[in-house]
Amino acid sequence: MKVAQVQQSIREYAVSIGIDKIGFTSAAPFLELKNRLRRQQELGYQSGFEESDIEKRTEPSLLLDRAESIIAIAVAYPSKMQDSPKGKKGERRGIFCRASWGTDYHIVLREKLQLLETYIAKLVPDAKMRSMVDTGELADRAVAERAGLGWSAKNCSIITPEFGSYVYLGEMITNIPFQPDTPMEDQCGDCTLCMDACPTGALIQGGQLNAQRCIAFLTQSKKPIPEEFRAKIGNRVYGCDTCQTVCPKNKGMYNLHQEAFKPEGELAKPLLVPMLTLSNRQFKETYGHMSGSWRGKNPIQRNAILAIAHFKDEAAVPALIELLVTDPRPVIRGTIVWALGEIGCSTGIEAIKDAIQNEVDEEVLNEMQNVLDTK
Incomplete structure (x- = not known):
């Protein structure tokens, strides 16, 4: 042939x-x-x-x-x-980006x-x-x-x-010498909507991305998210779609034909508080088939805490305080401290004052002091 x-x-x-x-x-x-x-x-x-x-x-x-x-x-x-599924007061939801549905x-x-x-x-x-x-x-x-x-x-x-x-x-x-297809002409023109809409200014210029500022990258990082980006994460627990959703070329592109990628609403837009206490096994059983699970539960749980802060969800404060006292992970404790500061209720602030007596991690102590200095 x-x-x-x-x-x-x-x-x-x-x-x-x-x-x-x-x-x-x-x-x-x-x-x-x-x-x-x-x-x-x-x-x-x-x-x-x-x-x-x-x-x-x-x-x-x-x-x-x-x-x-x-x-x-x-x-x-x-x-x-x-x-x-729709979130509501006391039952706030996060969202996985479309590429993880x-x-x-x-x-x-x-x-x-x-x-x-x-x-x-x-x-x-x-x-x-x-x-x-x-x-x-x-x-x-x-x-x-x-x-x-x-x-x-x-x-x-x-x-x-x-x-x-x-x-x-x-x-x-x-190693087969196929006939090459012809590349397509760029059709972005003068449009800069994606660059203008990027929440963190990660799109430096057309086609150039500073991944260190990109929310999609930040949500996958296992380190504490720098404070300048925390409020910009919104309710995203994994990834970011902003530069795609604002693109005029994506208007009306629903792409519902691939069965494998059809989202399960309760997984793609999960309730936030239940995510906080998932074990590794529970996380893998629930989310392991999704691409957004590849970094494990820790970054997702940290992001869920940021999302709770985004909603200023006072109903979640008891769950946050419980983790602040019991969770062995400094990144989680530090993020909780910041979230309690953002929510701002007296119960959360008092919990930080109590917890600071037993905290040994320097970064978490710094988070605590930062919150207490402003309250």
Whole structure:
């Protein structure tokens, strides 16, 4: 079978297994990206979650011997929740970002890429392939852009005409010399809505992100969240969608067709107080199938405390005080102290005065003193 026929067969098969978009590009080095990544490193804008070796991120030939092409795929995820549960006084809710709704996308996309690999191996028995999703060395967005899936937008997402930026990306390096697709023209124009709306000013300029200021990154960090960002977290327990929800290109992009990503309302918008006392096992059993669980319960519980402070939920104060006294984690205790200060009720302040007598962690003591100095 000729390469062009193989390529067309792959396109058709991809549709049949639920891949929403597929594109092809060469395995040539990503030279422009290499320069951008070096600049990001110099500025200290990286999150620390990405592959640190810039050569591996930009040189496909280092990842697969005799690499010729890269197949890029996109699978859409929903932007809208049907029958969304509503929070109310005394029963406040947090929210996981849309990219954590339903089944962990790493699992879903890896399954689809594995099916694709098996199919290609039948067509081309001597084909070599290496697939990756998100946590692989290659920069998904750069591959998708060059393969014509969409354009690289100012909000640091790939925007597709069919699904907006609500798409998961994956890729497969192969030794088959496929015909490259044509990259798309940038369609952001003069629009800066995403940059203007970013709660922390993390979008430095179009397409450049300071991950250290990005709420999506901050909610995944295991350290105490710097005070300047705490009130900006809102009720987000994982991730942030602001730069996507304000994008005009995402208007009307609901993408409800992928069953695996349809959210369960009680999990995507969970009650906050019950989250605070989940054990590791309970957290894994409840949220373990979601991509937002990958950092474990500690960051999620810390974020839930910040969300309670956001709502100034006095009904949650007894639960916070109980944890302040009993929880062994300094990050949790310190965050509770700040939250009690924000809520501002006398019961919470008195609890801090009592707890300071037995506190031994220096950072928690500093949080306590800061609150007591202002009350």
